[in-house]
Amino acid sequence: MPDSTIKPQTKAKPKVERPKLYKVILVNDDYTPREFVVRVLKAEFRMSEDQAAKVMLTAHQRGVCVVAVFTRDIAETKATRATDAGRAKGYPLLFTIEPEE
Ligand code: TYC
Structure with a gap:
């Protein structure tokens, strides 16, 4: 029998x-x-390939392009890893992060 006396x-x-x-x-x-x-x-x-080519071309033509949106830790980690991949090859490739409004 259900006990109806212990309802919150x-x-x-x-x-x-x-x-x-x-x-x-x-x-x-x-x-x-x-x-x-x-x-x-x-x-x-x-x-x-298609998405990446579009983002690359937008940055190439306009100076910057939003790649994706993440929580702070993930955004920082991905931006750092991607920037480091360029640096390892001697390229000045740069990913930064910016808070969403
Ligand atoms: N502008 C570079 C070139 O002409 C290509 C490029 C695109 C580099 C986007 C960085 O974020 C970038 N080789």
């Missing part, structure tokens, strides 16, 4: 904050080969 008086109200999100931004330069930028975007951000 009030509803639990969990306080859940949404984590702040950060954009990873690809910055254009004059030296990194286009194919290398595409390769890094595919490897680090799991993009298709």
